[in-house]
Structures are given as C-alpha cells and as structure tokens.
Amino acid sequence: MRTAYHRRVPEISPDPSTGRDIASQYEPRRVEDVLYRRWVDRGYFTADAASEKPPFSLVIPPPNVTGSLHLGHALEQTLMDAVLRRRRMLGDEVLWLPGMDHAGIATQVLVEKHLAETEGKTRHDVGREDFVARVWRWKEEYGGKILGQMRRLGVGVDWSRERFTMDDGLSKAVQTIFKRLYEDGLIYRAERIINWCPTDHTALSDIEVDHADDEGELVSIRYGDGDRSVVVATTRVETMLGDTAVAVHPDDPRYAHLIGTEIELPLVGRMIPVVADAHVDPEFGTGAVKVTPAHDPNDFEIGQRHSLPMVNIMDEAARITAHGPFEGLSREDARHAVTAALREEGRIVAEKRPYVHAVGHCSRCDTVVEPRLSLQWFVRVEKLAKAAGDAVRDGRVTIEPPALKPRYFDWVDNMHDWCISRQLWWGHRIPVWYGPNGETLCVGPNDTPPAGDGWTQDPDVLDTWFSSALWPFSTMGWPARTADLSRFYPTSLLVTGYDILFFWVVRIMLFGLYAMDGEVPFRTVLLHGLVRDKYGKKMSKSRGNTVDPLDWMDSYGSDALRFSLARGANPGLDQPANEEWVAAARNSCNKMWNATRFAILNGATVEGDLPTELGPVDRWICSRLDEVTAEVDGYLASYEFAKATATLYHFVWDEFCDWYLELAKVSLTSGDDAAAATTRRVLGEVLDVSLRLLHPFVPFVTETLWTTLTGGESLVVAPWPQATGQRRDAAAEAEVAALQSVVTEVRRFRSDQGLRPGQRVPARLSGLDAAGVAPHEPAIRVLARLEAPTDGFAPTATLGIANGVTVELDLSGTLDVAAETARLGRDLATAEKERAQTEAKLGNADFLAKAPDHVVANIRDRAAIASAEIERITAQLAALRSRA
RNA sequence: GGGCGCGUAGCUCAGUGGGAGAGCACCCGCCUUACAAGCGGGGGGUCGCUGGUUCGAAACCAGCCGUGCCCACCA
Numbered sequence: 001m002r003t004a005y006h007r008r009v010p011e012i013s014p015d016p017s018t019g020r021d022i023a024s025q026y027e028p029r030r031v032e033d034v035l036y037r038r039w040v041d042r043g044y045f046t047a048d049a050a051s052e053k054p055p056f057s058l059v060i061p062p063p064n065v066t067g068s069l070h071l072g073h074a075l076e077q078t079l080m081d082a083v084l085r086r087r088r089m090l091g092d093e094v095l096w097l098p099g100m101d102h103a104g105i106a107t108q109v110l111v112e113k114h115l116a117e118t119e120g121k122t123r124h125d126v127g128r129e130d131f132v133a134r135v136w137r138w139k140e141e142y143g144g145k146i147l148g149q150m151r152r153l154g155v156g157v158d159w160s161r162e163r164f165t166m167d168d169g170l171s172k173a174v175q176t177i178f179k180r181l182y183e184d185g186l187i188y189r190a191e192r193i194i195n196w197c198p199t200d201h202t203a204l205s206d207i208e209v210d211h212a213d214d215e216g217e218l219v220s221i222r223y224g225d226g227d228r229s230v231v232v233a234t235t236r237v238e239t240m241l242g243d244t245a246v247a248v249h250p251d252d253p254r255y256a257h258l259i260g261t262e263i264e265l266p267l268v269g270r271m272i273p274v275v276a277d278a279h280v281d282p283e284f285g286t287g288a289v290k291v292t293p294a295h296d297p298n299d300f301e302i303g304q305r306h307s308l309p310m311v312n313i314m315d316e317a318a319r320i321t322a323h324g325p326f327e328g329l330s331r332e333d334a335r336h337a338v339t340a341a342l343r344e345e346g347r348i349v350a351e352k353r354p355y356v357h358a359v360g361h362c363s364r365c366d367t368v369v370e371p372r373l374s375l376q377w378f379v380r381v382e383k384l385a386k387a388a389g390d391a392v393r394d395g396r397v398t399i400e401p402p403a404l405k406p407r408y409f410d411w412v413d414n415m416h417d418w419c420i421s422r423q424l425w426w427g428h429r430i431p432v433w434y435g436p437n438g439e440t441l442c443v444g445p446n447d448t449p450p451a452g453d454g455w456t457q458d459p460d461v462l463d464t465w466f467s468s469a470l471w472p473f474s475t476m477g478w479p480a481r482t483a484d485l486s487r488f489y490p491t492s493l494l495v496t497g498y499d500i501l502f503f504w505v506v507r508i509m510l511f512g513l514y515a516m517d518g519e520v521p522f523r524t525v526l527l528h529g530l531v532r533d534k535y536g537k538k539m540s541k542s543r544g545n546t547v548d549p550l551d552w553m554d555s556y557g558s559d560a561l562r563f564s565l566a567r568g569a570n571p572g573l574d575q576p577a578n579e580e581w582v583a584a585a586r587n588s589c590n591k592m593w594n595a596t597r598f599a600i601l602n603g604a605t606v607e608g609d610l611p612t613e614l615g616p617v618d619r620w621i622c623s624r625l626d627e628v629t630a631e632v633d634g635y636l637a638s639y640e641f642a643k644a645t646a647t648l649y650h651f652v653w654d655e656f657c658d659w660y661l662e663l664a665k666v667s668l669t670s671g672d673d674a675a676a677a678t679t680r681r682v683l684g685e686v687l688d689v690s691l692r693l694l695h696p697f698v699p700f701v702t703e704t705l706w707t708t709l710t711g712g713e714s715l716v717v718a719p720w721p722q723a724t725g726q727r728r729d730a731a732a733e734a735e736v737a738a739l740q741s742v743v744t745e746v747r748r749f750r751s752d753q754g755l756r757p758g759q760r761v762p763a764r765l766s767g768l769d770a771a772g773v774a775p776h777e778p779a780i781r782v783l784a785r786l787e788a789p790t791d792g793f794a795p796t797a798t799l800g801i802a803n804g805v806t807v808e809l810d811l812s813g814t815l816d817v818a819a820e821t822a823r824l825g826r827d828l829a830t831a832e833k834e835r836a837q838t839e840a841k842l843g844n845a846d847f848l849a850k851a852p853d854h855v856v857a858n859i860r861d862r863a864a865i866a867s868a869e870i871e872r873i874t875a876q877l878a879a880l881r882s883r884a
Numbered sequence: 885g886g887g888c889g890c891g892u893a894g895c896u897c898a899g900u901g902g903g904a905g906a907g908c909a910c911c912c913g914c915c916u917u918a919c920a921a922g923c924g925g926g927g928g929g930u931c932g933c934u935g936g937u938u939c940g941a942a943a944c945c946a947g948c949c950g951u952g953c954c955c956a957c958c959a
Contacts, residue, residue, distance in 0.1 A: 285959065296959080358956080568896085602918090747924060
C-alpha cells in the first residue's frame with residue numbers, strides 16, 4: 001500500500017498540554033507563558049541542597065531594582081540559561097540564584113527626582129527616615145519589573161531563593177564583614193582627597209569617575225617678584241586661592257636657589273614656601289608647580305611629605321569659600337574672575353586655550369568631579385587585592401576569555417584604597433557609632449547599638465558595590481553555615497559583562513577570599529561583550545538607538561531573541577543586534593516547527609531501538625548527527641555560543657531539512673513499508689536529538705515540539721545527548737555527497753536553461769554505478785524532477801558531472817545553447833585557474849621537497865581533477881558547437 | 885602615557901600556515917503536496933598598506949595608516 005507522506009490535518013488545540021499542535025506557523029505567544037509557568041510549578045528550577053547530584057551553581061548579576069530589561073541583560077541571561085540548561089540535562093543539581101541590587105545612588109536620584117516633580121520637595125524637606133521609607137515604597141511599587149521580564153525570556157532561575165541586597169539577611173552580612181574588616185584594620189576612616197560630585201553631594205570611588213579629554217585652558221602665572229619669582233602653569237587657576245607651596249624638582253638647577261625660600265602668592269598675599277619634590281617633572285612646562293593640597297591628589301601627597309597646610313577653598317557644591325572678592329562664586333566663574341584679576345596685575349605669562357586634557361566626570365550625572373579633602377571610610381585593599389590576583393595567577397579562578405586577564409591584573413595590582421562611604425541615605429548605613437567623648441564603636445549584627453546621650457551613628461551609607469561584593473555568599477545565608485553554602489559554594493561560574501570586571505568581579509574576589517577564608521567565590525568568570533546597535537555603535541538613550549527587548553520578543557518570540565543573541569556571542573567580543581537577525585532567528589524556529597510538524601504527520605517515532613540495518617541516507621544523517629552532537633557539546637562546554645548555534649542552524653536547515661527530509665519523502669512514498677518504517681524511526685531519532693541540543697538556546701519551541709513528538713515529560717529534565725562516535729560513517733557521507741552533486745548540477749542546468757522548477761524533463765542517467773549512487777536513481781529523479789525516458793526520447797543536452805555521471809535530457813529541442821555555453825565557459829575558467837595554480841606548485845622543486853606529503857598529495861589530486869574537468873567541459877563545449 | 889582589541893563580500897562578523905566563508909542584503913526563477921517566516925539557482929572580496937619570515941601568508945613578525953575600548957595624579 002502506498003503511504004501518503006502528507007495529509008491535511010485540521011489545526012487543533014494550541015495548548016501543548018492537550019496534545020498535538022500542528023498549525024503551520026509557530027506562534028510563540030501561545031506557548032511561552034504556559035510552558036514557563038509549568039516549568040516553575042514543577043520545580044525544575046528549584047535547587048535541592050540535599051540532592052546527591054553534582055552541584056552546579058551560579059548567582060545572577062543582580063540588576064538594579066529600578067531597572068528594566070535591556071539587550072545586555074537579555075544576552076547575559078540567555079548565555080547563563082544556555083549553560084545551565086545543558087548542565088541540568090547532564091544531570092547536575094543546578095542552582096541559579098536570582099535577585100536585585102538596591103543601587104544606591106541610581107535609586108536615590110530617581111526617587112529624589114520623583115519627589116521634586118510630584119511634591120516639589122527635596123529629600124531634606126521630608127527628612128531621612130521618611131525619605132528612606134519612600135524609597136522602600138517606590139521599590140515595592142515600581143521595582144522588580146525586570147523580574148517579570150526575565151520570565152518572558154524563559155530563564156531557569158530558582159525563584160524560591162530570590163534575594164535583594166537590602167534584605168535583612170544580606171544587611172546582616174554587610175555588617176558582619178564590615179566589623180570583621182574593621183577589627184582587622186582593613187577598614188579605616190581618614191581625611192583624604194577623594195572624588196567629590198558637586199551635584200550629587202557625595203564621595204565617589206575611583207571607578208565611579210569617567211575620564212574624558214576636555215577642552216580646558218593652561219594658564220601660566222608668575223608667583224613672587226624679580227629674582228625671587230617663579231612661573232607655574234595650571235588648568236585650574238581658581239585653586240591658586242588654596243595654594244600653600246610651589247614645588248620644583250630637587251635636582252633642577254634653575255630653581256635650586258629658591259628651594260627653602262618663600263614667595264608671595266598673588267591676590268592672596270600669603271607667603272608660601274618653595275619645596276623640592278621628586279614628583280615634579282622638570283621637563284613639563286616651567287618645571288615648577290603650584291601646590292594645592294586640599295584640591296589635588298598629587299598636591300595632597302606633596303603636602304603630606306612637606307607638612308604643608310591644607311586650605312580648603314570650596315564647599316560641597318564647589319563654590320568658593322575663601323574670603324575675599326571670589327567668595328560664593330562657582331568654580332567656573334571663579335576661574336574667569338581669578339584669571340582676570342591676575343591679568344590685571346600683570347601676572348599672566350601665557351594662556352593656552354583650548355588645552356585638551358583628561359578631566360574626571362561623575363559616572364552618574366557627568367558633572368566634573370572635584371578632588372576634595374574629606375573625612376571618609378576606606379577599605380585598605382593591598383592585601384586583599386594581592387590575594388585576588390594570586391587566585392587567578394595560580395589558576396584557582398579561570399577568566400574566560402583569557403585575553404581579558406591583563407585587565408584584571410592591571411586593576412588588582414594597582415588598586416588604590418577603596419572609598420566606601422557615600423553621603424546618601426539609600427543604602428546600608430555605616431555601622432559605626434560616635435560617642436560623646438570621641439569614642440568610635442563598630443557595631444556588628446548581634447551587638448546592641450550604644451544608647452544614651454551623645455551617641456550618634458555615622459550618617460553615611462556604604463557604596464552599593466560593597467554589598468554587591470558579598471553577593472555570591474551573602475545570598476546563600478552567610479555568615480551562617482547554611483546547607484546552601486556547603487552545597488553550592490564556591491559557585492561554579494560567574495557570567496557578566498567585561499565592563500563590570502572592576503566594579504563587581506574584582507570586589508567579589510576581594511571580599512570573597514577574605515570572608516570565606518581563602519575559598520574562591522567562583523571557579524570561572526565568563527566575560528561577555530556588550531550589545532551594540534546594528535552598526536556596531538554603542539547603545540545609549542542620547543543616541544536614540546536603544547532597543548526594548550520586549551518589543552522584539554513580542555514580535556518574534558523569546559526563542560528568536562535568544563537564538564539571535566547567542567548566535568552573535570563570540571567570547572569577550574561586543575556584538576551588534578539587529579531586528580532583521582531576530583526575524584531570521586524567528587524563521588529558524590518556524591523551520592524547526594515545520595520540519596517536526598512534517599515528521600509527526602508522517603508518523604515519526606522515537607519508540608524502540610534504531611534498526612541495525614540502515615540505508616546509506618539514514619546512515620549519513622545519523623553520522624552527521626553524531627558529529628554535530630559532539631561539536632555542539634564541545635562548543636557549549638567552552639562557551640562558544642556563536643559556534644554552537646551556527647552548527648545547529650546549518651545542520652537542521654541545510655542538511656536535515658534541505659536534504660534528509662526531501663529524501664525521506666522518497667522513502668515514505670516508495671511503497672517499501674520496511675524502508676518507510678526505518679525512515680520514520682530515523683526521523684524521530686534525528687529530531688529527538690536535535691531538539692535536545694537546541695533546547696538550551698530556544699527552550700520554548702523545542703519543548704513544545706519535543707513533548708509532542710516523544711510524549712516525554714519535558715526537555716528541561718531530558719538527558720543531554722552524548723556523541724558515541726559509533727555512528728560515524730564516512731562512506732555514507734561520501735555517497736550522499738555524490739548524490740547531492742548530481743542533483744545540484746542538474747538543478748543548476750535547469751536554472752540556466754530557464755526551465756520552470758515544476759517542469760518534469762525526460763532524462764537518461766548513466767555512470768551511476770561508477771559514482772556509487774545507482775541505488776539513488778529514484779531519489780535523484782524526484783529531487784531533480786527528471787522523468788524516465790519515453791518512447792520518442794531524443795536527448796538535446798548532455799550534462800557531464802564531475803563524478804562521472806552523465807545526464808542526457810530531452811528538452812524537446814529547446815536547448816538554450818548560449819546560456820549553456822556561458823555556463824560551461826565560466827566553469828572552464830574556474831577549472832583552468834585551479835589547474836594553473838596547482839601545477840605551478842607541482843613545478844616548484846622547493847615545494848615538492850619541503851611541503852608535507854599529504855599536502856603534496858592533495859595538490860596532485862586537485863591538479864588531476866582540474867585536468868579532468870577541463871577535458872570534460874571542453875568536450876561538452878565541442879558537442880554544443882556541433883549541435884548549433 | 886600604559887594596556888587590550890579590531891580592520892576579510894553592500895552590512896555585521898567567523899576563519900589564524902596549504903583549496904577565500906556565514907548570516908542578512910542583492911539578482912533570476914518558482915505558491916513543487918512541512919514551511920512564501922518558504923523552495924531552487926546566481927552574482928559579489930587585489931582578506932587596511934608596506935616590508936619581512938616561509939616551498940607556501942588572510943593567518944606569523946616588523947613598521948605604518950585607520951578605528952574602538954580599558955587604565956592613568958603630568959600640573
């Protein structure tokens with residue numbers, strides 16, 4: 001009985017729980033929510049600390065509580081999810097811990113802005129307690145939007161373990177480590193030059209400052225008079241009001257006579273010393289530098305070395321406080337005013353404008369940072385950073401890709417002490433109390449804060465990154481020795497963008513090694529690149545090229561977004577994102593959908609073992625499947641996401657769909673029931689394995705298809721395919737390649753001849769035996785639309801194919817000689833070029849003597865093939881001419 | 885100033901000693917019974933420049949040009 005390989009089936013319920021959904025297009029929105037809820041409800045993502053399975057754990061880089069999903073998150077979470085879904089299928093007990101960061105400045109600024117807009121008040125108007133309460137309310141109302149967006153993306157996080165950096169537990173961890181560091185002398189309070197933002201009115205750490213080349217001015221000023229004068233150059237004229245010395249290099253003969261003397265500071269009239277300091281570069285400018293210890297980090301150090309007074313001339317908003325005509329001016333206005341005054345006194349020697357130099361800006365509001373002398377809390381990092389460097393140096397922590405290791409070392413080996421106090425209200429309050437008699441008391445989580453008159457807590461809060469640095473272990477209950485900690489710590493992997501290597505990764509290393517007695521916080525750090533726009537430009541609101549990933553998920557489905565992001569993810573490199581590529585990925589999902597739909601409608605099955613006796617086509621696809629399984633597994637294991645997805649894409653589309661399915665149709669309609677049954681089983685096999693391999697990247701569509709195809713519970717907990725190598729079959733691969741070349745050549749001929757794709761052409765095939773494709777003649781005829789020769793068969797064209805097959809076609813006398821001549825001419829040129837190149841090599845004695853044997857053999861083969869091609873094509877051209 | 889990249893088809897990128905590749909875009913022909921979100925066919929690149937190493941260089945080395953990022957206390 002003849003088996004139809006296709007039959008019309010009415011579209012049935014889209015609910016994958018009720019059975020088979022065989023619409024002709026994949027509709028993501030009909031399955032995504034249902035499946036995600038099911039995965040969560042079934043507890044697939046809930047880690048079991050008591051499990052016997054090997055643990056694999058990862059904490060999510062906590063997004064800002066006020067944030068929303070952007071493409072960077074989507075990429076990062078797609079990569080994490082892909083890694084973890086594979087680990088889960090491999091049988092690991094996977095913990096993926098989600099949560100959010102309170103994001104000190106970012107959140108506070110947002111709420112302050114809201115307060116100003118809605119009530120016209122500042123935070124000072126409402127007071128600290130009320131303001132913090134408002135931030136909490138804001139967080140409850142608007143925060144956490146991103147968590148819902150993560151569900152859309154399909155990420156397998158353990159919602160039962162969700163954490164927030166301001167949770168009680170995490171706050172306790174913050175207090176614990178603060179006290180421990182304090183008692184170890186690794187946290188101290190000191191008056192130092194720090195980066196101050198005059199807009200946000202808070203201290204910043206070094207990495208919260210962005211340097212930019214700005215156009216400024218370089219003004220040279222003469223201090224003192226006559227022999228006792230010196231010219232100094234500065235980009236910040238206004239700071240001269242706070243100068244307390246002039247410094248020169250100790251070995252500079254030009255100024256040797258001035259060292260130790262005093263000269264008069266213009267405008268101010270103060271006498272200031274000339275000091276010798278090796279920091280001064282005699283080559284730069286005049287070789288003399290003004291020293292403002294309270295407003296420049298270098299000058300501060302010179303001041304320390306020479307016990308110079310420190311004169312602070314600015315307030316928190318960077319307005320001049322020095323008494324006199326400039327008091328109250330902004331630093332910018334003061335710069336002009338002071339310059340004008342100096343010019344009037346004839347003290348300006350030179351002015352260079354514009355003068356381009358590096359200027360620090362607040363990374364949050366872009367205000368020019370003011371170096372400011374201020375009493376702040378610091379972490380003494382030297383010892384901690386050394387340990388953090390060693391952990392990578394000795395291989396206990398691996399950084400992927402390794403090319404980014406120099407950046408890591410650059411940071412940990414040159415780190416300055418970390419300023420951790422912030423003059424904000426939203427954050428972890430510094431757990432230190434000051435007593436009425438100058439006492440300082442650090443309070444741990446189990447201590448009772450001091451009470452009574454005169455005791456006050458430090459008003460500042462900690463840098464956001466202080467609590468982020470504890471994230472991998474504070475989220476697991478540290479400092480308590482919890483089951484999660486003993487089971488899942490150290491974490492297996494940290495996935496994050498290289499842009500926060502310093503902000504976060506390094507600081508986790510600092511605190512992690514310290515808090516956990518030298519235990520590393522993670523074994524591997526995987527640094528991914530940034531998502532850029534389709535032209536490779538950085539995405540930013542000001543450029544207007546930002547993309548809301550939800551829009552793309554709405555249009556094309558979560559899987560499409562995930563697949564396109566994974567496909568662009570080459571290790572450590574930035575990647576562009578383009579809506580067209582997401583659309584292409586959507587098309588791929590649809591392709592998988594329809595291929596599986598075809599297979600299911602034709603009775604594909606996964607029941608029972610594969611037949612031991614397989615035909616060459618089945619052996620070929622099984623051979624390729626085994627190879628692809630090995631490749632994809634290897635790529636995923638080494639975080640080569642782009643290669644893993646590209647391999648799958650090409651296998652599924654170019655090999656399975658374009659060739660195997662078409663050949664399967666031949667088998668299914670052949671009337672050979674045994675062959676058809678084998679084909680149905682192989683179809684089921686290839687799809688089963690392919691869907692499992694694809695699942696880490698495109699979980700929704702694969703889950704829908706796989707459960708329908710196999711009746712299995714879920715791909716989330718299905719076993720990960722293992723390549724055995726036993727099905728590799730080079731002979732079958734060669735045989736199918738020969739078949740493909742015949743079909744392709746005929747198709748090419750047909751296209752050149754302008755034959756309609758559907759038109760069947762009578763043809764006689766010969767040489768099939770020698771080419772090893774004799775059993776495939778029926779398939780070749782179907783795929784190339786060639787009919788058996790009829791009674792009046794009169795071939796008008798003879799097509800020679802490189803593998804020795806000849807196809808004679810009866811075109812009813814309509815052969816387009818010109819088109820065919822042109823085609824053969826192009827082929828001939830290609831073959832002649834190949835022959836010339838290969839024979840040139842073979843004529844080179846050095847090549848023959850020095851190149852490895854296999855290379856020489858390969859060139860000989862190619863030369864022979866090229867010669868044969870030339871002969872064949874020449875003969876065909878001659879035949880064509882004689883016909884014309 | 886130091887460090888790390890990048891420069892390959894119109895666009896975005898793989899390829900890292902031995903036959904120039906992919907996706908998208910483009911051109912031609914097709915609604916051929918899984919899929920027009922599809923099918924078949926096709927065109928397109930002196931691999932930034934110069935020199936070197938080598939039998940052989942897109943790949944390795946040097947220099948140059950262009951470009952991006954990170955770090956940095958040259959007033």
